[in-house]
Amino acid sequence: MIQSRLYGKLSGSEEILLPVKPLYLAITLFIALMLNLLPLTDWLLALRPDFVALVLFYWGIHQPRKIGFLPAWLLGLAMDVADGSLFGQHALAYSVMMFAAIALHRRVSMFGMRHQILHVAPILFMTQLIVLGVHHAAGDQVPGWWFFLSSVTGAMLWPATDLVLKIPLRQRHDPDDA
């Protein structure tokens, strides 16, 4: 039964998308960075998912040959400057996340949306754990359980990310119609 389900996933629901251009990757990452830079406060800030991590992870899963460690690392440095935190902690976290994404890309794309979330959540959690670990090593205290809320909301937003990022890649008209 499992086999038939997997087979269905691979052949039936997997649509054929247009090839991804590097410019499109850059634009989506830029928009994610802008969303991360939004001047939010308090609860909105605690709930805000790390959009950069989410989009980087998405492309790491779906286009592992077109995205590498360098964009992840550079965006991590940008987040460190924007946060005023120790230089390199987001860079480290995003690099490890990109490794997880590229190593798992075949496995994750086999699963349906609900099971993909179960992959995304622990990896976003691990990314935050690395940031937390660096802070801890530098002598800061853990801010509280709500610190990890953003990886929960990030995982919740995974289906939406998938939908939105695919929109420009849909084929305009069905080639079978012509």
Place this chain on the structure above:
Amino acid sequence: MQSSPPPFFKRGPSLFARLAFFSVLSLFLLYADARFHYTEAMRKVIGVVLYPLQQLADAPGQAASRIGNFFVSQSYLQRENDRLTHENFLQAGQLQAQQATIAENRHLRQLLEMKERAEQTSTVAEILYVGRDPFSRKVVIDKGSSQGIEEGAAVVDDTGLIGQVTRALPWTAEIALISDREQVVPVQVVRNGLRAAVFGVGYDGALDLRFMPVNTDVENGDLLVTSGIDGVYPAGLPVALVSNIERNAAYPFAKITCTPAAGLNRHRQVLVMSRLAPLPEYPVAPESKKDKLKKAKKGK
């Protein structure tokens, strides 16, 4: 799904090698930043690149508040105008009295042959955003080193001290609020001149007055102002009001909690004071006889 070539095609270094390279690079940067602060130049470059993006991300909020401002009612403006005129009138009176006091103070200081206090200039800056790092209490303002903001400068609002500039990038600057866990402000109790230090606890709305003996002369409602003896904060800025004192003889120190005098999370505009003139060097302890003897022995 993208079709990947079989692994026997050359695809550059392996995944592990790339992970190791970037991790080591990050760890190196972390170490260089935490221990030696070598990365400030790089941070400045990235800060300059990020600045237009930050402005862009801030734009929707700004536009919304501008549109909101446009639809403010006439009566509200009238009321605010009345209030400001009244305040301005009161402050003009106080200022005139203060001019006389300043002149008198300068004269007395000259008579006593004390050093003159340097005049302070200040810059109005707007808060761009509250720090996103949940580990520290920071805000970022829209003025930086190119507008004359210096690291270490004190930042105030209309009611008291807010914090200190901890990092000046070319067009923005980071301010550590006094509620930040790593901020310590030397203060004086206005009522009796007692010197103490106020520590941030990591969240807004409370500060700690630490290391005061149980029988110390501090009362509820005492105003704490900066003492100015650290050479960072100018003297006399209101910092906090004592709100709660627990004297338990079992502990060596009293537990004194204060509320900040300034609205740490209320304002959009803040005032950045200029740096104070550097204090004279800390006097070097005169050499004791023992040291002299040691030196003499070494000389031999």
